[in-house]
Amino acid sequence: MDTAATPHSNYLTDGYSLKSWLLTRDHKRIGLLYLFSVTAFFLLGAFFAGIIRLELLTPAGDLVSSDIYNRLFTMHGVVMIFFFLIPSIPSVLGNFLVPIMIGAKDLAFPRLNLLSWYLYTFGGLFTLWALVTGGVDTGWTFYTPYSSSFSNSNVALVIVGIFINGFSSILTGLNFIVTIHKMRAPGMTWFRMPLFVWAHYATSLIFVLGTPVIAITLLMVGAERVLHLGIFDPKLGGDPVLFQHLFWFYSHPAVYIMILPAMGVASELVAAFSRKAIFGYEFVAFSSLAIAVFGFLVWGHHMFVSSESVYSAMAFSLLSFLVAIPSAVKVFNWSATMYKGSISFEAPMLYVFGFIGLFMIGGLTGLFLAAIAVDVHVTDTYFVVAHFHYIMVGGAIMMYMGGLHFWWPKIFGKLYNEFWAQVAAVTIFVGFNLTFFPQFIVGYLGMPRRYHAYPPEFQLWNILSTAGATVLAVGYAMPAFYLLHSLFKGKRAPSNPWGAKGLEWETTSPPPTHNFETPPVVTEPPYNYAK
Amino acid sequence: MPQTQLLPEQASTMAPRVDALYFFLLAVAAFFTLLIAGLVIYFAFKYRRRSKNEAGVPIHGSIWLEATWTIIPIIIVLVIFGWSSSIFFSMARPPAKTLDVYVVGKQWMWKFQHPDGHMEVNELHVPVGVDVKLTMTSQDVIHDVYIPNFRLKADVLPGKYTHMWFKATKPGKYHLFCAEYCGTNHSGMVGWITVQERAEYEQWLAGSSGQGTTMAQAGEKLFKDLACSSCHQTDTIGRGPTLVGLYDNKVTLDNGSTVMADDAYLRESITNPRAKVVAGFQPVMPSFQGLVSEEGLLQILEYIKSLRTTPSNATGVVPPPAPAIPAKK
Ligand code: HEM
Ligand SMILES: [Cu+2]
Numbered sequence: 001m002d003t004a005a006t007p008h009s010n011y012l013t014d015g016y017s018l019k020s021w022l023l024t025r026d027h028k029r030i031g032l033l034y035l036f037s038v039t040a041f042f043l044l045g046a047f048f049a050g051i052i053r054l055e056l057l058t059p060a061g062d063l064v065s066s067d068i069y070n071r072l073f074t075m076h077g078v079v080m081i082f083f084f085l086i087p088s089i090p091s092v093l094g095n096f097l098v099p100i101m102i103g104a105k106d107l108a109f110p111r112l113n114l115l116s117w118y119l120y121t122f123g124g125l126f127t128l129w130a131l132v133t134g135g136v137d138t139g140w141t142f143y144t145p146y147s148s149s150f151s152n153s154n155v156a157l158v159i160v161g162i163f164i165n166g167f168s169s170i171l172t173g174l175n176f177i178v179t180i181h182k183m184r185a186p187g188m189t190w191f192r193m194p195l196f197v198w199a200h201y202a203t204s205l206i207f208v209l210g211t212p213v214i215a216i217t218l219l220m221v222g223a224e225r226v227l228h229l230g231i232f233d234p235k236l237g238g239d240p241v242l243f244q245h246l247f248w249f250y251s252h253p254a255v256y257i258m259i260l261p262a263m264g265v266a267s268e269l270v271a272a273f274s275r276k277a278i279f280g281y282e283f284v285a286f287s288s289l290a291i292a293v294f295g296f297l298v299w300g301h302h303m304f305v306s307s308e309s310v311y312s313a314m315a316f317s318l319l320s321f322l323v324a325i326p327s328a329v330k331v332f333n334w335s336a337t338m339y340k341g342s343i344s345f346e347a348p349m350l351y352v353f354g355f356i357g358l359f360m361i362g363g364l365t366g367l368f369l370a371a372i373a374v375d376v377h378v379t380d381t382y383f384v385v386a387h388f389h390y391i392m393v394g395g396a397i398m399m400y401m402g403g404l405h406f407w408w409p410k411i412f413g414k415l416y417n418e419f420w421a422q423v424a425a426v427t428i429f430v431g432f433n434l435t436f437f438p439q440f441i442v443g444y445l446g447m448p449r450r451y452h453a454y455p456p457e458f459q460l461w462n463i464l465s466t467a468g469a470t471v472l473a474v475g476y477a478m479p480a481f482y483l484l485h486s487l488f489k490g491k492r493a494p495s496n497p498w499g500a501k502g503l504e505w506e507t508t509s510p511p512p513t514h515n516f517e518t519p520p521v522v523t524e525p526p527y528n529y530a531k
Numbered sequence: 532m533p534q535t536q537l538l539p540e541q542a543s544t545m546a547p548r549v550d551a552l553y554f555f556l557l558a559v560a561a562f563f564t565l566l567i568a569g570l571v572i573y574f575a576f577k578y579r580r581r582s583k584n585e586a587g588v589p590i591h592g593s594i595w596l597e598a599t600w601t602i603i604p605i606i607i608v609l610v611i612f613g614w615s616s617s618i619f620f621s622m623a624r625p626p627a628k629t630l631d632v633y634v635v636g637k638q639w640m641w642k643f644q645h646p647d648g649h650m651e652v653n654e655l656h657v658p659v660g661v662d663v664k665l666t667m668t669s670q671d672v673i674h675d676v677y678i679p680n681f682r683l684k685a686d687v688l689p690g691k692y693t694h695m696w697f698k699a700t701k702p703g704k705y706h707l708f709c710a711e712y713c714g715t716n717h718s719g720m721v722g723w724i725t726v727q728e729r730a731e732y733e734q735w736l737a738g739s740s741g742q743g744t745t746m747a748q749a750g751e752k753l754f755k756d757l758a759c760s761s762c763h764q765t766d767t768i769g770r771g772p773t774l775v776g777l778y779d780n781k782v783t784l785d786n787g788s789t790v791m792a793d794d795a796y797l798r799e800s801i802t803n804p805r806a807k808v809v810a811g812f813q814p815v816m817p818s819f820q821g822l823v824s825e826e827g828l829l830q831i832l833e834y835i836k837s838l839r840t841t842p843s844n845a846t847g848v849v850p851p852p853a854p855a856i857p858a859k860k
Binding site for chain 2: 061066067070137138139141143145146150151233234235237239240241274275276277279280281282283305306307310313314317318321322324325328329331332335336338339340341342343344345353356357360361364365367368370371372373374376377379380381441444445446448449450451452453454455457499529530
C-alpha cells in the first residue's frame with residue numbers, strides 16, 4: 001500500500017483489483033464505497049416514492065392493495081431514513097473530507113471504518129431480503145403495540161437489519177470524534193477547523209449517544225414479538241406509549257443527524273462562493289453543538305396527542321421553540337455572509353440558494369408544529385409529511401447534492417458539465433416545491449398521512465404533488481448522466497477549481513493516498529480569503 | 532365542497548381559535564421567508580462576482596447583530612408559545628357538565644355508545660351547541676380520533692382512557708378520520724360526525740333502535756353476571772369496598788397513598804386489581820382482563836358513575852350536577 005506519492009499516483013490509481021477496493025483502509029476509498037451503496041438505496045427509496053405518488057393520483061386505492069401500499073410507504077421511510085439520509089453526508093462526504101480538512105492522513109481507526117461500511121451494507125441487504133420475503137407494514141416509526149403484537153409482516157427481520165446498521169453509525173461517530181480530537185495537523189486549533197468539521201463533530205456526538213437507544217428499543221419490539229414479553233402491549237401488561245418515548249428520544253435527534261452535516265456543507269459552500277469568511281464563525285460552530293445537545297430534549301413534541309399530560313406537553317413545546325433558535329441563527333449567518341461578498345452562481349451555489357429557501361420553509365413550519373394547539377390539528381396529516389420533507393429532503397438532500405458537486409472535481413479529478421448541473425439544480429428546486437407545497441395545504445384541510453385511499457375533495461392537491469414528483473424525479477436523474485459522463489469525458493480538474501480555501505484544496509485532485517505530498521502545517525484562520 | 536378551498540370549514544368553538552393562531556404563524560413565516568429570500572437575492576445580484584480573482588470583503592461578525600437576531604426570534608416564539616398554550620388549555624379541560632359519549636376503536640371501525648344505550652358504528656350524532664365529551668379506548672392497537680372541521684384530534688390507546696371534548700357550532704356532516712396508522716385498512720377507518728339541531732337530535736334519539744337499556748343498566752347487569760356484586764355490596768359488609776359514591780373521590784390505598792377514583796383508576800382496578808389495593812382490604816380480587824369487552828368495561832364504568840348519585844352515599848359527597856342535556860325525554 002505504501003506507494004510514494006507522485007503527481008501521477010493518487011488514491012484512485014493505487015490498485016485496480018476488486019480486492020484493493022473491498023479490503024481498503026483508505027478513508028477516501030471507503031467514502032466511495034459508501035457513495036455507491038448510498039446511491040443504490042436512494043434509487044430504491046425513490047422508486048417506492050414513485051409508486052406511492054402514483055397511487056395517490058386518484059382518491060380510490062386502485063393501483064396497489066392496501067397491504068402493499070402500507071409496505072411501500074414503510075420501506076420508503078425505512079430505506080430513506082436509515083439507509084440514505086442518516087449515512088449520506090457523514091459517510092460519503094464526511095468520510096472523504098474530514099481527515100483531509102484537518103490535515104490528517106486517515107481516520108483514527110481505518111479498519112473500523114471499513115467494518116462500518118460492511119455493517120451498513122450488510123444491514124441494508126438484510127433489510128432488502130426482509131422486504132423480498134414479505135415486507136413490513138408498520139411505518140418506519142414502528143409504533144407499538146401494532147408492530148410488537150399485531151402486524152403480520154417481517155417486523156423482526158427489518159429490525160435486525162436496522163440494528164446492524166446502527167453499529168455502523170456508532171462506529172462512524174466514534175471514529176470521527178477520536179480523529180477530530182487526536183489527529184489535527186500542527187496549527188489546526190479548534191477554532192481553525194472548517195465548519196464542516198464542527199458539524200460532523202456535533203453529529204458524531206448524536207451518533208454515539210443516540211443510536212444505542214434506538215437499537216435497544218427496536219430490539220425490545222423484536223423481543224416482544226417473538227417472546228411475548230409485555231413491554232409495550234397492554235394485553236400483556238405493557239405500556240403502548242413507552243415505545244414512543246424511547247423511539248423519539250433517538251429519532252428526534254436523528255433529524256439533526258440528517259441536518260447538521262447539511263448545515264456544515266452549507267457553511268463551506270457559502271464561504272467558497274462568496275469568497276468570504278463565514279459571518280459569526282464561532283456562533284455557527286457553537287450552534288451546531290447547541291442543536292446536538294438540545295435536540296435530545298424535545299422528543300415529547302411528537303406525542304402531543306398521545307395522552308401526554310398538559311404540563312409536559314407545554315414543556316416540550318417550549319423547548320422545541322427554543323431549539324429552533326440556533327437553526328434560525330445559522331440561516332441569518334449564511335445570509336449575512338453574502339453581504340459584500342464576491343458571489344458566483346455555479347451549480348453548488350444554486351443548491352445553497354435552494355437549501356436556504358427550503359430549509360427556511362421547513363423550519364418555519366416547524367413552529368406550527370411546536371405550537372401545540374395547531375399541532376393537534378395538523379399532526380399525522382400531510383402537513384407533517386410536507387414539513388419533514390422540506391427539512392430532510394429540501395435541507396439534507398439539497399446539501400448532499402450541493403456538496404457532491406462541489407467536491408466532485410476533488411474526489412474524481414474531473415470537471416462535470418456546468419450547464420447541465422445548473423439545469424438539474426433548478427429542476428430539483430421547482431419539482432420539489434411542486435411536490436411538497438401542496439401537501440401543506442391538503443394537510444391543513446385534514447388529509448391524514450399513511451392513507452391509501454382518501455376523500456375526493458383532496459384530489460386536486462394530490463394531482464399537483466404527483467406532477468411535482470415527476471419533475472423532481474427528472475431532476476434527480478440528470479446528475480446520474482453528466483456526473484458519470486464526467487468520469488470518462490470530463491476535463492481534468494485542477495487542485496482548486498473554485499478558488500476556495502481549505503486544506504482539501506491544497507492537495508492534488510484526486511488526492512494522493514496519504515492525502516498530502518507533504519504534511520500540512522496550518523497558520524491561518526479558516527476562510528481567509530482576504531489576504 | 533369546492534376543490535379550491537384552503538381551509539376546512541370551522542365547525543367547533545375551537546376551530547376559529549386554532550385558525551387565528553394559524554394565520555398569525557403564516558404571517559410570521561411569510562415575513563421571514565420574504566425577508567431572507569429578499570436579502571439573499573439582493574446580495575446575490577448586488578455583490579455578484581465581477582472578475583475572476585475578486586475576493587469578498589472580510590467581515591468577521593458582530594455581537595450586536597447576533598444578539599438582535601437571537602433575541603427577536605425568542606420574543607416571537609414566546610408569544611406563539613403563550614398563545615398556543617392558552618388554546619391548548621381549553622382543549623385539554625372539558626367543562627364540568629358534558630354530554631358523554633364513549634368510543635371504542637378497533638381495527639377498523641369506530642364504535643360509539645351513548646349513556647342512554649344507543650350504539651353507533653362509524654357514525655356519531657351529536658347536538659349543536661352542547662359540550663360533548665368523548666371517553667375513548669382501543670380494543671387493539673393505537674388509533675386516533677380526528678375531526679378536521681373541529682380542529683381536534685386525540686389518540687385512542689389500548690389499556691387507557693383518553694378524552695376529547697368539543698362544542699359543535701354548525702349543523703352538518705363532518706369527516707371523522709383515524710389519524711394514527713393502525714394497519715391494513717387504516718384509511719378505511721373513517722366515519723362521519725353528524726351535528727344536528729337540538730330538536731332533530733332528540734328526534735333521532737327517540738327514533739332509532741337500541742332504546743330501553745341505558746349504559747348504566749347494561750353495566751349493572753354485567754356487574755351481576757360477572758359476580759362483581761358478590762363482593763362489592765352497596766354497604767360496607769362485602770369483601771370488597773363499596774362502589775357507592777366512589778367515582779371522582781379520593782381513595783386511600785394500603786400503602787397509605789391516595790388516588791383519585793377516575794376512569795383510569797377504575798379500569799385498572801378491574802383489569803389489574805393488585806396494582807392498587809384499597810386500604811383495609813385483602814388483595815383477593817381476580818383480574819377481569821379479557822373477561823369483559825372494552826364496551827362492557829365502559830358500561831360498568833357508567834354504572835359505577837351512576838352510583839355516585841345514590842342517596843346512601845356514605846362519604847357525604849355532594850351529588851354531581853345532572854348532565855348538560857337530558858339523555859332521554
Ligand atoms: C420524489 C421524491 C419523494 C416523494 C414523491 C415522496 C413521497 C412521500 C409520501 C407521499 C410519503 C407519505 C406516505 C404516507 O404517509 O402515506 C412519504 C413519506 C416519507 N418520505 Fe418521502 N418522498 C420523496 C422523497 C423522499 C426522500 C428523498 C426521503 C428521504 C431521503 C423521504 C423520506 C420519507 C420518509 C421518512 C417518510 C415517512 C414514511 C412513513 O410515513 O412511514 N422521502 N414520502
Ligand atoms: Cu385506526
